[in-house]
Amino acid sequence: MNKKEHFTRAIEENEGLIYKVTLLYTDSLQDREDLYQEIVFQLWKSYDSFDEFSKLSTWMYRVAMNTAIYNLKKNNRKVGTTTIDPMVERIAEHKDHSEDEKLKLLHDQIQKLNLLEKGIILLYLEGKSHDEIAEIIGITTSNVGTKISRIKKKLKSQINKN
Template sequence: MSKDFYKSYIYPHLGIIIKICRAYTNTQEDFEDYFQEVCLQIWRSKANFNEQSAWSTWVYRLTLNVCLTFTRKKKRNVTVIDNIEHNEIDDDYESAFTSESFRMLNEAIKKLSKLDRAIILLYLEEKSYKEIAEIIGLSSGNIGTRINRIKNRLKKILNGKIY
């Protein structure tokens, strides 16, 4: 991957790629796997980008797809290798986020279902309901209600520390 490609197409979206990958992983090793796969997919599918949507939308969709696919694969592995617990979170893993509030929020997001995680991540990135629906593949009609429900659930998990 050339440095130019990285700088032009990945670096401007590094924040959201990290946030999404961290929301679906529990260890630094997994995070690196997800992150690299996302970058690889972005590079590989650049030619397929049809400019009908914004590049950032394309990146979100790709990142979520990679994360959801990897999570599914990991889940399958867990059922095969019963004794390995993949859901354990590394002690130092969350300390990568230097803000305590952000860390708490990220941990709370991880407690949501895979789909709810995807929706709230896009909502927090200020994507419109239409864009969220387009990326997730749901109808935009009930996105708003769903977001409110997810926010209430997050509030509960965070026990009033964040509103």
């Protein structure tokens, strides 16, 4: 399999993570499509630098999140309320109204976090280990634990105010 075929296969197998990042850091369909293309372009440009010591999905998350954050800063744009994961909405549809309200409140509070905090909590909610989050974000594992604890406290405090 040549480089192009291997890359295409990697994108197809991991496109869900790219969509999740685009949903978190954009507020319109057009912006999501543009960011998706930019992420794939950046992945292609840096594909040769991927080392086999990390998981491919971990490396792809890192490139995707860095691209999204860079584009937001470059365009000096704010992100409105977006869905973290369409599956969360489907799960909420099957629960009672109060659970739906709780989920919306949590989602709204996550949108108020800064860019790094959003990225960390997204990875945490996806079940990524502290080691994986550290590798993706580029901080130490112990710092990940500290940041997650602070983010949880911040979210709890924000939710209790409402």
